[in-house]
Amino acid sequence: MRQIPLRNLILAVIVGVLALIDLSARADTALMQARRSAAGDGTSLAGRLLVATPDMGDPRFARTVIFMARHDDGGALGLVINRVVGTLDPDVIAKRYGGKATEPSGSVTVHYGGPVSPRTGFVIHSDERVADGTIAQFDGIAINNSVDMLLAIAQGNGPDRFMVMFGYAGWAAGQLESELAAGAWVIASADFDFVFDPDHQGKWQRAYDRRMIEL
Numbered sequence: 001m002r003q004i005p006l007r008n009l010i011l012a013v014i015v016g017v018l019a020l021i022d023l024s025a026r027a028d029t030a031l032m033q034a035r036r037s038a039a040g041d042g043t044s045l046a047g048r049l050l051v052a053t054p055d056m057g058d059p060r061f062a063r064t065v066i067f068m069a070r071h072d073d074g075g076a077l078g079l080v081i082n083r084v085v086g087t088l089d090p091d092v093i094a095k096r097y098g099g100k101a102t103e104p105s106g107s108v109t110v111h112y113g114g115p116v117s118p119r120t121g122f123v124i125h126s127d128e129r130v131a132d133g134t135i136a137q138f139d140g141i142a143i144n145n146s147v148d149m150l151l152a153i154a155q156g157n158g159p160d161r162f163m164v165m166f167g168y169a170g171w172a173a174g175q176l177e178s179e180l181a182a183g184a185w186v187i188a189s190a191d192f193d194f195v196f197d198p199d200h201q202g203k204w205q206r207a208y209d210r211r212m213i214e215l
Contacts, residue, residue: 045068045071045176045187046068046069046070046071046136046138047138047139047141047190048068048187048188048189049065049187049189049190049194049207050065050066050068050078050169050187051064051066051185051186051188052065053183053184053185055183057184061184064080064082065082065188065207066078066080066114067079067081067124067143067190069143070135070136075170075172076170077169078168078169079113079122079143079165079169080169081124081195081200082203082207083111083112084110085110085111087108087110088107088108088110089107089108090153090154093108093150093153093154094151094155108154108164109163109164110164111163111164111166112167113165113167113168114167114170115167116167116168117168118166120166121145121150121164121166122165122166123143123144123149123158123164124141124165125144125149125158125161126140126142126159126161126162126196127140128159129152129158130142131146132148133145133146133147133148139191140192161196186212187211188207189210194207
């Protein structure tokens with residue numbers, strides 16, 4: 001499979017921002033299931049890291065670290081946390097939704113969340129502020145899928161720590177288990193400082209080094 005050119009990913013991000021207004025009306029089954037999902041009974045990988053192994057054959061996931069939002073009998077959903085694709089002017093985001101950015105000269109870093117639904121936006125953020133559209137929450141970390149959160153960030157009223165991303169990684173029932181058995185992924189523990197560590201280039205190696213021997 002061909003490597004996706006960076007310019008194509010950035011283009012998808014820009015298109016995603018323009019389409020965000022329709023998110024609440026077009027939430028797909030995976031997102032609705034994620035909203036209902038809890039951390040699980042101990043076998044779920046929700047709240048942990050999924051780390052691509054050196055044997056990963058899919059270039060879309062090579063050396064990726066994924067924070068898992070959902071993992072149950074119906075499938076799994078996660079967000080890549082170590083691929084920055086560009087920046088966006090906060091004033092562009094704010095004006096799209098009828099607001100005005102408080103610091104229009106700044107920028108919002110944008111991440112590639114995964115290959116599924118590249119027009120779908122997410123925010124992984126510190127949970128001192130939890131708003132409508134929150135689909136998961138783990139130990140100080142929340143995941144939100146609402147326009148309101150993006151607008152708050154653009155206006156300087158967002159949470160203390162956040163990552164804006166477009167797209168997600170999704171698996172049908174049993175698919176992730178098969179990929180784990182094939183050696184494409186390993187599991188690592190997640191914590192607040194690691195998830196929000198700005199050293200994205202070194203994040204894969206650090207996550208791989210802390211991988212768990214047993215699931």
